[in-house]
Amino acid sequence: MANKLTVNAKWLELAAIKLEMDAAQSLPAWIILGQSARYCEDLGKAAMLRRAATIKNMGERRHFLRANGVEA
Secondary structure (H helix, E strand, C coil): CHHHHHCCHHHHHHHHHHHHHHHHHHHHHHHHHCCCHHHHHHHHHHHHHHHHHCCCCHHHHHHHHHHCCCCC
16 A cells, blocks of 8 residues: 555655655754755655656656655
8 A cells, every 4th residue: 555655646745845844844953963964865855756746657656766765
């Protein structure tokens, strides 16, 4: 069931939004710890999820996600 959910375009968009919000909340702590690059990494992951959501074919979307390190 989780795999079907992971490739749903709406779910991907919501996951990207949540990832961005979590990254924004964590940014002050990451700066203090000297790990501000993690903010950019999370924004990159969110962008990848949004890109996947634009792919119409579910099989291609699943392949794109797997190629980018997401179990789909």
